[in-house]
Each structure stands twice: as structure tokens, then as C-alpha cells.
Amino acid sequence: MTLFNGIYPFYPQERKPFVFDVSLIIIIVVFLVFAVSFLLILPGIRGRARLYWLFRVIISLFIGGVIVAVNFTSDWERGQVRANTTYKSFSSALVHVDVGLKVGLSGVNITLLGNPVEQLNETINYNEYFPWLFGNDYNLQYDKGLRQGLPHPILYVAEKFSTYNPCDLNSFYRIAGHYASATLWVAFCAWLVSNMLFSMPVPVYGGYMMLITGAFLIFALLSFSTVRSAPTCVIQFGDASLRPVYGASFWLTLVAGLLCFLIGGMVITLHYARPSLLNAFFDLCEDEDEDEDKVLSEIYVNPRFPPEHDVASQPNLRLSVKS
Template sequence: AALNFTNDWAEARMTTKATYKSFSNAVVNAEIGLHVGLYGINVTLKNPVVQFNETIDYNEMFTWHDTIEEYEEALEKGLPNPILYIAEKFTPSSPCGLIFQYRYSGRYASATLTAFCCWMLANILFSMPVIRYAGYMVVATAAFIFFSMISFTTIMNVPQCVFYIGTDSFETEYSHSFWLALATILCTLIGLLVVLLDFLVPEKMKEAFSVGVDGCEDEDDSYSEGYLNSFFLDGV
């Protein structure tokens, strides 16, 4: 589920000199970062050195559903030019069309929420005498995460929009959340292994997960114990 809400499925960053504010010739040297998530983007502009009597440290969020309103608010607040330039690239009126590409790919990549539900169900089933179905749910978890990755990779199959700031440029690349989703491979192997072992050695699997073993032993013990009537023994 964490993958669904992070803002680093794709990112780009660089350090360059750029004009700071509109209607000004002031130039700043700062690190510019673009972080793309499933629901929007984060644009950062940072430099720990004090320039123009302020510490440059901006972190602005723009969501897919309110991009126009948030971009207009950014214009009204007079945010630095690099942030406005990148945000403008993700507006519906931009010829790059980035918002449509990322919004639709992110919409299907949100299947990570379904994967989280499958994972929770798998944990519940592991505590019950249905180990095989828990394995099925682990495989289903991997399948939905894999589907999310495939959905997000479609954005890389279209012509990329290059961002030019100052004399430098950058393009987005896959980032931490995307590569973390590769844990799908491990998840698939675990699920298949659980299903296979449950077919081959079901009793051993129940013992390994402590499912249905203690109850049976207690039941056998209860049958082995009996009550002896002392009056009956005296009569004998």
C-alpha cells in the first residue's frame, strides 16, 4: 500500500543555474527535483546556501485532478520560475501531454491497493488450516503488483518530454518505488513454494505454521482421559 502513495515512481534531478522569479534577472544556483507518483508530482528547489536573503527550500505538490487550480495558485504565490516551468508541463494545455500519460498509467498502477488487500487476506489465511489458499493469495498479490508495474511502464513507451532549465536539461527515469515493486518476483516464488509444499507435504506445512496441530492433540488427549467411578470399583 505504501507504494501506492509514494511520490517516487519516477524522478529527475539536476543542479543548475536558473532565473529565480518572474520579472527579475536574478539567477540562483540550486538543485531542482521532479518526483512523479501515481496521484501527482512533487517539484523541489533547494540550496542550503542563503541567496537573496532567503534559504531556498521549496517542495510543491501538484495532483492530477487539481493541476490547473494548483498551478494557478502557484502563479499567484509567485513561486520560483523552475517550479512553475515544470508544473506547466503537467497542465492539460501543455503540448507535452504529460498529465494524460501519467494520470492514466497511474490510474491502472493503483492496483497496488488491490495487492495490499490480497496480502492482508493471505496473512489471515496463514493462521487458518487453509495454507494452500494463503499461497494463492500471495501469488495474487504478486500478480497485481506486476500489473501495476506494467501499467506504469507504458509511460516510458511514448516520446519523453525534455525539461530545459537554464543551460541544462533532464528527463524522468524509474525511481525507488518502481524498483521496490520488483519484490514481486520474491513474492511470486514464496506463493508458488507454499502451494507446492502444501500439495506435497500438507501435514508438515500445518506443523510449520502451527495450524490444526495443537487442537488435534488436545482432542486426542481428551479422548484418552476418562472418569473412574469409585463406587463401581468398590463393587467390583
């Protein structure tokens, strides 16, 4: 901390990590534990079914992990710009910085990194998070940043998403994030049901539910895409402008949705075209009960003792009793 106009700036809140937060790390660890646990019991599965189980479980955990994780990521949209701008309000001193913006379903991350980091006898490396989900008042967080004396570029970008700004980006992104998050949780429930149906004797119903999972993932993307209908609000830094584009979470959700459609379509197609191949993939045997009946109906005769019909077929056989 350096002295600025006789006042030491104070930042009491915790910095939110730029890429990962605690919730996201917990989700990743939980799904990794499930994956490792399955890999430990995988050697106990015999034959070709081992590869089928490995493929099914890994793909299913990937889809489920993506559905849960993207709810907590902050890179549905992202943008970055390099500019010369003022560092403090009411100051004409310019700094050369990289301003970054990441928009999630529950808030925005704004970063400020000096180039170089040490300028004006200060270390310019900030990462601020402004939430708007689950009862968090964005304006309250923005006012708190004003009182704390955050750098001017961060406040300038954050102000674009406040309700004070005529662009009204806050309402567009907040409502779109609410609907996208709710739709993703419905997709997660559908994913759970599909996994239970895949373990049933008729896996085609799991294929139908997997199509529903993919449909809700696409609905979540469409819900978030409605922010593109917001009025054009340019975040300008001199000659450079900060224009966000779709980030990794958006494209990862799209991949998971298309993968759900692919899996559901293949299961339904195989159910009508090659049911035996589908049953083999899901380790199901239609003739299992028939085989058990055959085993129970078979009679095994000890070769040392001839059958009754063989004895009856020998007319010259006589029984004699010695006195």
C-alpha cells in the same frame, strides 16, 4: 519574505513535506502498532512455533504496509539536476540551484534548493506539490502558482505536466497513476484474504491468494510503466537536463510483488511435497483429533485395585464371612 518589485509574495497553501506526509506517517504508525502488539504476545507462544509466528507476521505486515504506503508516496519517479538558471520571471539574475522532481500516483513534488541557500538576499528553499488525483484540477493548481509568483524553475517544470503543454505528460501520468492505485487496492484486498486463508486448516489456498496478490502488484508496476510510452519531453536547464528515473516506491513495490510470488510458490510446493512440514510451520496438527480420541479411549486403573480380569484369574480366592 522579501520585497520584489514593490509586492510581497504570498504563499497561503501548506507546504507538502518532501519525503513524508501526514497520511504516510499515519500508515506507518498503524502497522508499527500491529507489529509491537504482536511482539508483546509473542512470549506466550511455546516452542519453535514462536519463530514461525514471528516470521509470518513480520513478513505479512511488511507486504501489507508497502501496498498501502506506496499509494501515498511521491517518489515513483524521481530526478534532480544542478543548473544556473533565472530565479524570477522577467529577470536576468541567475542563481545556482538544485531542481528536484518527484512523481507519485497522485501528483508531482518539485523542489528548488539554492547552492548556497542564501542568494540574491533571499532564502531559496522551496517544495511545491501539484496534485491531479481525486478531483484535483492540476491546471488550477498551476494557475494558482502563477498568481503567487513561484520561482521560475518550479513553474517551468510544473508547466511540463499541465494540459497546456504539447508533451501531454499530464494525461499519461494521471491515467497511469489512476490504474496503478486501483490495482494496488485490489492487491491489498487479496492480501487480507490470503491472511485469513492462512489461518484455515488448508493453508495452500492462502498460497494461491498470495500469488494473486503478487500478480496485482506487478500489474500496478506495468500500469505505471506505460508513462514510458509518452512522447519524449526534455526538461532542459541550459546544458543540463532533468531526466526522471524509477524511484524507491517503484522498486519497493517490485520487491513486495516478488516476495508474494516466493511465499505463494513455497506454500504450494510444500503442500504437495512436504505437507507435514507446511502444517508444522503454520502450527497445524493433522493428528490432533486422533490424539484426543486416543486419550479418551485409554483407561487408567488405580494400581491399588487390581482389574476385574485379574480377580477372575485367581480361582483359589475365597470370600469368607465371620459370624
